[in-house]
């Protein structure tokens with residue numbers, strides 16, 4: 305298999321708003337990030353993916369950009385950015401920027417002009433349509449509730465917004481839009497950044513003829529826009545004009561991606577992107593019509609799904625490995641156990657299972673501490689527009705009662721990932737000296753960086769070891785994958801093979817002891833174990849036990 309630095313790297317995602325506040329305004333910022341680079345160096349990561357730091361009115365916390373080449377006031381200045389980039393590079397850490405170009409903010413000057421009149425030269429930068437029988441042009445729903453079209457009185461037409469009304473979709477059919485985006489990307493690359501994570505890039509090419517979509521829930525499914533007819537042409541053009549000119553890393557956030565589509569986006573010929581984020585495994589604990597539910601993540605389908613991606617992309621594309629990001633609730637609360645007895649063990653078990661697979665692992669801030677979902681007492685505790693709008697819409701429409709909906713939203717809300725990073729046991733978890741923009745998780749005295757740095761057996765030190773092992777053992781990066789015991793409801797076990805080496809990964813995802821047959825691995829060495837023991841001695845896996853064995857000369 306062709307080697308590449310981004311295949312061997314471990315990425316750490318920072319959600320700047322919630323990472324570290326250096327000036328006491330309650331909002332994390334760039335100087336805060338700079339002050340924590342040594343912490344990240346100690347963890348051992350190679351790349352930071354920075355959620356958007358561009359100028360934004362913050363309807364969707366920076367995913368609504370009003371100037372791609374300026375920094376959000378709350379986060380600092382371009383000078384602060386340059387210092388942060390240089391300080392990261394000094395430590396051998398790369399920085400990957402979030403590229404949000406499916407849409408802009410409605411406050412972006414392009415949109416302000418576009419909506420001003422039908423003959424404005426920027427009119428075609430966005431997607432404007434006439435209404436149909438006095439209604440929206442299609443039945444599509446927006447990802448953040450309500451229809452995906454907004455009527456604009458000024459010109460008596462509708463504009464498309466797959467996300468909030470303040471996030472109008474760019475018209476990628478227009479070559480001028482593509483040129484603006486590519487030129488902007490080039491300027492960032494020339495500044496020295498190390499890559500892009502591309503926000504909902506699978507949605508940029510809309511379906512021909514704008515047909516209605518199958519109704520799921522209250523509206524037509526906007527997923528009809530995923531993997532559209534020209535998306536691969538656009539990405540090839542982007543690759544030719546920008547990406548291929550720099551040694552950078554690219555990962556596409558590809559909602560609705562299938563295995564077959566992923567092979568095109570992340571093909572090994574390098575004509576589009578390096579890798580994609582798929583969503584199938586994250587949808588396994590969703591409700592019937594919406595993502596809102598309180599179900600735990602089911603293990604057998606999870607094994608089946610991740611194994612499908614491991615085998616399906618082997619040698620033909622590249623996987624990204626993730627359980628957490630700023631859009632997902634905390635994985636310990638979905639797949640592990642939050643109790644004091646099992647929180648750390650289950651966090652380590654989950655991490656082992658993911659980090660020993662083939663692909664580039666992503667660690668989301670706080671995941672390396674085993675941070676959990678937070679506690680919401682009322683709707684007023686939410687900050688995320690997705691949660692707030694969904695709650696209102698689904699209760700008002702009569703689909704759910706208030707009592708039914710609240711626990712579901714509390715379990716799945718993106719705000720679970722967005723509570724401040726827990727640095728220490730001091731007020732506000734050491735995140736800010738001011739009033740945090742979103743409440744700190746009440747468990748910060750128990751779960752925080754200061755405590756975990758001190759403790760040898762902490763989740764932090766376990767992640768540190770997993771990251772180091774990946775660097776020391778090529779088999780973890782490049783070996784092929786085979787699932788063992790596919791039907792077992794408690795154990796997630798798999799084998800990796802590279803040349804004459806074999807790696808056995810065994811994770812017990814239950815609270816009860818399980819038997820496991822280690823035959824064939826008598827001469828293997830234990831690479832890591834979350835109980836710090838050799839499970840071969842009794843052939844038993846304790847609750848949430850995870851162990852990895854390496855067999856040389858197999």
Ligand code: NOJ
Pocket residue numbers: 364367368404467503504557630631
């Ligand atoms: C995906 C991002 O990860 C999410 O946070 C955002 O709300 C939407 N795209 C819209 O940009």
